[in-house]
Amino acid sequence: GAGVSQSPSNKVTEKGKDVELRCDPISGHTALYWYRQRLGQGLEFLIYFQGNSAPDKSGLPSDRFSAERTGESVSTLTIQRTQQEDSAVYLCASSYGQGTYYGYTFGSGTRLTVV
Amino acid sequence: SQQGEEDPQALSIQEGENATMNCSYKTSINNLQWYRQNSGRGLVHLILIRSNEREKHSGRLRVTLDTSKKSSSLLITASRAADTASYFCAFSGANSKLTFGKGITLSVRP
Numbered sequence: 001g002a003g004v005s006q007s008p009s010n011k012v013t014e015k016g017k018d019v020e021l022r023c024d025p026i027s028g029h030t031a032l033y034w035y036r037q038r039l040g041q042g043l044e045f046l047i048y049f050q051g052n053s054a055p056d057k058s059g060l061p062s063d064r065f066s067a068e069r070t071g072e073s074v075s076t077l078t079i080q081r082t083q084q085e086d087s088a089v090y091l092c093a094s095s096y097g098q099g100t101y102y103g104y105t106f107g108s109g110t111r112l113t114v115v
Numbered sequence: 116s117q118q119g120e121e122d123p124q125a126l127s128i129q130e131g132e133n134a135t136m137n138c139s140y141k142t143s144i145n146n147l148q149w150y151r152q153n154s155g156r157g158l159v160h161l162i163l164i165r166s167n168e169r170e171k172h173s174g175r176l177r178v179t180l181d182t183s184k185k186s187s188s189l190l191i192t193a194s195r196a197a198d199t200a201s202y203f204c205a206f207s208g209a210n211s212k213l214t215f216g217k218g219i220t221l222s223v224r225p
Contacts, residue, residue, distance in 0.1 A: 004157075033212060042203065042217035043158075056212060091157065103148055103160035104213065 002026075004107035006092050012113045013082055021077040021110045025094030032075050033104065034067060035091045043091065049075060082114045119204050119216035127222040134191040136219045138204030139184075145207045147180055149189045152201045152218070161189075161202075194223045 005024040013019050025032050034046040045059040049069045060066070064082075069075040079086055089111050093104035122137045138147070146165045150158040164171045164180045164187070171178050177190040191198055201220050205213040 035215075043205075043215040045212055045214065048212045089156065093158075101146065103163050104150075104158075105160065106150075106157040108157040 004092055004094055004105050006090075006107035006110050008110060009108060010111045010113075012115060015084060015114055016081055018078065018080045019082055019112065021079075021090050021092075021112070023075045023077070023092030023094075023107060025073060025075070025092070026105055027073070029094035029096050029105070030072060031095045031097065032069060033093045033095075034075070034077050035093065036088045037091060037109075038088045046077070046090075079112075082112075084114045087112055087114045119206055119214060121202075121204055121216040121219045123219060124217070125220045125222070127224065128194055129224050130194060130196055132194055134194050134198070134221055134223070136189045136191075136202055136204075136221070137186060138188070138206075138216055139186045140204075140206050140214075141185065142206075142208045144182070147178075147187050147204060147206045148213065149176075149178060149187075150203045150205060150215075152203065158203065191221075194221075196223050196225045199223045 007022045032049040035043040037043050047067045048056040051072050052069050064080045067077045089109040091109045093106045095102045095104045119138050119140045128134055144166055146163055148163045149161045152158045162173050162176055162178050164178050175192045180187045199222050201218040203215050203218045205215045207213050
């Protein structure tokens, strides 16, 4: 597609429920990144994919968080047993090639609210 | 922390004035990038400067990089109300991800 697409754009869920967030990167972008942004804060790195593998999962906050990527395209971020502190905007970005020699293209994010 | 630090945290200027935003970091870097964010949603890539470059221009944007001081600045000339946004610097080191600062809120008064 023309840009990075994320769905849903907004998600309200009850504490304890599982949620799945989806990211469709730009076609041909082999690198994909997930970040989290709490209200008024900077971006917190979660996980990075190069192709279908995840060389860096160091930012996942707990074992409730997991992500996968299939077919070098779509990625899903799953949060199990959501907690109120998980409320944030979850941003996905993709870039051409490995590493950070290229700028990232971000999606519009998924605003997650845990009530 | 490897997180970049931006300065100032907030900046308010009159339309037509120049806006200067600064970023410092602690590690050695491959490149440094600046992004803009409107309304707390997706970020837009503005400009990338490599570690062996000292200055780069793109339209009304000018970015400088001083690797000896581990700092960068973003200058927006002849600012417009539409430039009102949050601006983030981000840098990459030996790993394959960008580390973002906390952002600078720029307000341009018409």
